[in-house]
Amino acid sequence: MSSRSPGALAGSAELDPFRLEHVADPYPVYARLRELGPVVHLPERDLWVVTRYESVSAVLRDHRRFLSGLGSSYERVAETGFRAPFIDNDPPEHTRIRRSVQPRFQRGPVEQLRPGIRAATEHLVEAAVAEGEVDVVPALSQPLPDLAIRQLTGITPPDTATITEWADSVMHMIGPDADPVHAARVMASFEWLAGPGAAGMPAHCLGRLITEQGGETGLLHEGQERLLTLGSIWLAGIDSTNSLLANAIHAFALFPDVWDAVRADPGLIGNAVEEVLRWDSPFKQFFRRTCTEVEIGGVALPADADVCAILPAANRDPQRFADPDTLDVTRPDARHHVAFGASIHLCIGAPVARLEGVELLTALAARVRRFEIAGPPVRNPNREIRNFTSLPIRLIKDQM
Template sequence: MTAGPSVDLPLDPFLLEHLDDPYPVYERLRAAGPVVHLPERDLWVAARYESVSAVLRNYKVFASGLGSSYVRVADSGFRAPFIDNDPPVHTRIRRSVQQQFQRNRIEEMRPDVREPTERLVEAAVAAGEVDVVTALTQPLPDLAIRRLTGITPPDTETITSWADSVMHMVGPDADPVHMERVLEAVGWLAETGLAGMPAHCLGRLIMEQGGDTGQLGDERLMTLASIWLAGIDSTNSLLANAVHAFALFPEAWDAVRADPSLIPNAVEEVLRWDSPFRQFFRRTTEEVEVGGVTIPADADVCAVLPAANRDSARFADADTFDVTRPDARQHVAFGASIHLCIGAPVARLEAAEFLTSLASRVRAFELVGTPVRNPNREIRNFTSLPIRMVTA
């Protein structure tokens, strides 16, 4: 076994200059080795598909319980019930709500997702030119999560700010304001949001019955808050990234319009080509080898999901957006193994309904201004995406 190559700070994927277009630095990290050590951060980075998969799937050695984000739980004082726990605690929490995310339960949501999607898409198409973020991709996930959880937030602007801060809070060099906003969100939920939930919803199942298994204890509020907040910004990213991809690759949109049966696979290709989550973190419980590189015990390891999904060793012509790609679903955009994102079926449903509604109305997407990326080190989304919806 050998020690991993070290990389100077300019290759650091967390630097602001890499956030708008991180793929060049991801390519260089893949070329540098199976796992690369960043000495300035004392961080081990996996950017190849094989290495990322190894980290995500070996959950006993690459543990989440010390923290799945840049900052360890011991330092942040914040533990997300799903992603910051290992078995058996993680197993107990996940099983308490797993039934609510089965295919038949999610399918029951479809009419309630379709109605606001159709309404907002019709308004955007009628306007012609819109900022896709404010007109569509921010409000839609909130409406779907309301249906799923029973939680109705104060307004779209507030829930957008709260959800954005969740992602900022767990990144490097986070502004303390983001922790303050997340605490504000959880406080609002406890003091106001719970009382406004309907009689039968996921929120009441969690809070009043401890989930389907009745095994949730003190983590009930944080379990509900995690499902509520995490499902908004990630789906906002997926939907906006989809429109952006189809604006850049109009032939792909032509293919979807000609054959709407491609839409489910197109959703997977969006997830692969421009993944919402930038990375997940793990901490090693013992010395371990990845691709011939030795990582020491108690090391911080970063698995870079979009880098893995653009690895040409795994995906042919990986930088090309191809909605007919036969293995698109093999991406790791939602993680893998026991920590595979529990809300992935909801995001897929929202994205499929979104693209279906657009495909019946929009011939092409044209950028009418410069897209602005959110300088968020944890999730890849837009703060502005000006688009002309071409119908004629």
């Protein structure tokens, strides 16, 4: 392979962002990778890593040269035999599949979910505040996405523990070095969905629209494609929002003055959700494959290269965001983050996740004066998504 820039440096094994020692705090290694150049090659994985905002955006927005159809996960579709409908397809297949459900994620239909999500949020927050000290993962960040996705899709899972395990395994499976147990759990989740899950869905829900009618357009292929499309919305929507919600509470526990600003001006809540997404992004990376030799920032990548775009690194790039390691809910360009991806592969469920984030912060701002970390936070050793398995928090009630 050729290079026309010193940015084509080879990263040492210590700079491998997938090593478990980087799970708790990956930002130092992300910064070192950014400093090396627009592209860094990891020889042991034969992987080209992009961490700068400009480079990550270029990869995500150019679907013609950086393909998703060969696989957007660490392993290629040819190696796993599994193709996720939304993220592992290029146009025109991607366009056909996405348009089949896109109307349900537009402003009007999403807004119709608000009353139910608000009621669920109020109930969960009231119970947590009454308790005083809770692990916010089982108390808030896990149950709320489950309840929201039930409203969206019509799917009622067997129990909270099972759906949490299934959703977590999806994220483990699409990352590197996945334990086979995760693939088995994901298979079990789709077997359940095809049987009792689908049978238990109410009439006129999104789940039945997809499985029985092929979506809004009727163009989803019968059988596996319909099931995988519904399952992708269901499972991905739970763990990613779980991450957003827990990361938000953790962030405001670390920056109490910023929480004071949010409470003083609830009009900041929408931008606060965007800033949390930028500051501690749920998804760690997406993968693409080159269809020809391409250039990024003066670095030539060969055809058929595996490219890893690291989203949280881009969102903390000082060349794009001023003082990027600081949480600033008044940041005017917070929404320019790439936490949900970009372009045609922008996360389809992003509007629902944003709605849940706004409702949770609104309910908490009305009741909680301060978040205090009440025990050691435990990060999930998941290489694909940044969330917690445990986050003990003391909720100091509002005295006003």
